Each structure stands twice: as C-alpha cells, then as structure tokens.
Amino acid sequence: MDFLQYPQPMADLISSLARLPGIGPKTAGRLAFYLLQQPQVSEDLAKAIVVANRDIMKCSICSNFTDRDPCALCQNTQRDQTSLCIVEHPRDVVSLEKTREFKGLYHVLHGVLSPMDGIGPEQLTVNQLLKRLDGIKEVVMALNPTVEGEATSLYLARLLKPLGIKVTRIAHGLPVGGDLEYADEVTIARALEGRRQL
Structure with a gap:
C-alpha cells in the first residue's frame, strides 16, 4: 500500500x-x-x-479469556459439571452463553486442526482438555462447520469415545429466515441431520 x-x-x-x-x-x-x-x-x-x-489471560482450566484465574464459568458450581462444550475461540463461548441453553462447562481450543497451516494438536489446547475429563459424561462439539472444524471434531471424538464419554455435536443447518434456494448442499444436509419431531 x-x-x-x-x-x-x-x-x-x-x-x-x-x-x-x-x-x-x-x-x-x-x-x-x-x-x-x-x-x-x-x-x-x-x-x-x-x-x-x-x-486478560487464558483460564488455566478452560483456556477462555478471563481477568481472573480460574474464570467465572469454571468457578460456578451451579453449572453442570458432567457436560463439556468444546469451541474454537473465546468469542464462541460468548455466543453460546447468549442463548442461555447450555448449562455445562466449556473448553476453548484456540483454533482447529489445519496441517496445511502447521496447526496440529500440540498448537491447540488438546492436552489441557484430556487432563480435565474426570467426571465428564458428555462432550458437545460446537466447532464451526468447516473442513478443519469437522476434522477436529472427528479427531477429538476418536480420542474421547474410548474413554466412555458420550460425544455429540450441535446441529448445523438453515438460519431462521434462511431460504432453501440459496443454501448450499452441505448446509441442507446438516439441517436434515439435525431435524427434530414437531
């Protein structure tokens, strides 16, 4: 410039x-x-x-951004201590908390696996995740529906399932007000996968 x-x-x-x-x-x-x-x-x-x-620092437990360690979410004993939601970035925690739907704990990876960019499990907070699974019964994958996000979800699911932990993922699909005509095939397929009975 x-x-x-x-x-x-x-x-x-x-x-x-x-x-x-x-x-x-x-x-x-x-x-x-x-x-x-x-x-x-x-x-x-x-x-x-x-x-x-x-x-601002990373919480020593969940790796979310905080001004005190551990963060307020990790200190909150009212949250479901058996459910853990994995997200890519701290801003994803804010988005999920705004819904007031998830009552468990969080874990922030600070990215996704991307071998082309030199990002492997060592560059993410995977080791910290594996150290905090005691008492966790369900892990919810809330990673973005990108190729890297899907690969990261599958990688983590392969690590967690042998430990007897239920691994789920948030449904991906059409936004409210979205138009089928303009949605891509993957979005429509995810919307069909996440369908519920009325």
Whole structure:
C-alpha cells in the first residue's frame, strides 16, 4: 500500500489498523482520520488496549479469556459439571452463553486442526482438555462447520469415545429466515441431520 502522501506516523497508524480482521485500507484510512480528530477517543482506545493486553489471560482450566484465574464459568458450581462444550475461540463461548441453553462447562481450543497451516494438536489446547475429563459424561462439539472444524471434531471424538464419554455435536443447518434456494448442499444436509419431531 502506498502511504507516501501521509506523514509517516499516520501511514503507520493506517497500516496497523488495516491489519485488523475485516478492515481494508480505505476503512483503515477513515478510522485513522477519525482517531486523529477525536484525541479523547484515541486515548481511551489506547488505554483500553493496553489494559486488556495486560489484564486478560487464558483460564488455566478452560483456556477462555478471563481477568481472573480460574474464570467465572469454571468457578460456578451451579453449572453442570458432567457436560463439556468444546469451541474454537473465546468469542464462541460468548455466543453460546447468549442463548442461555447450555448449562455445562466449556473448553476453548484456540483454533482447529489445519496441517496445511502447521496447526496440529500440540498448537491447540488438546492436552489441557484430556487432563480435565474426570467426571465428564458428555462432550458437545460446537466447532464451526468447516473442513478443519469437522476434522477436529472427528479427531477429538476418536480420542474421547474410548474413554466412555458420550460425544455429540450441535446441529448445523438453515438460519431462521434462511431460504432453501440459496443454501448450499452441505448446509441442507446438516439441517436434515439435525431435524427434530414437531
């Protein structure tokens, strides 16, 4: 990207913003101009980033992001201690908690298996998962329905089933308001697999 028309500190700011997911060069430029015109917003944002980087850590039990160890979910004795939901990222825990449907514990892998990208079980939190299975009766796979997510689910299921743990997966299918005409074959197949009696 050519930032010759900008002063170097602004070019560096635009370049840094453009590295964020979902932010292209034009949006990064607009954000940079906004931040420079709103110094209080810039200061607040900078402080929040510094504090988050300093104070947020991975829970030693579930690997979710937290500001205390263990996290509030792992400390909550009211949750079902026999059910464990495996997710890819900490943001997935937030999404599932918003539904108020799952009452068990979580485990965050921080990614999925992807041999092409050099990501194997060692790069994920698989070892921590295997150490916390005492008393777990059901593991729910809530990984994204990608090739890597499916491969990771199958890999983990092969590890867990011999231990006598029931392994299930969340149903994947059509979103509310979705249109069959625009859905791909895999989505439709998953919707059929996850069908329930009315």
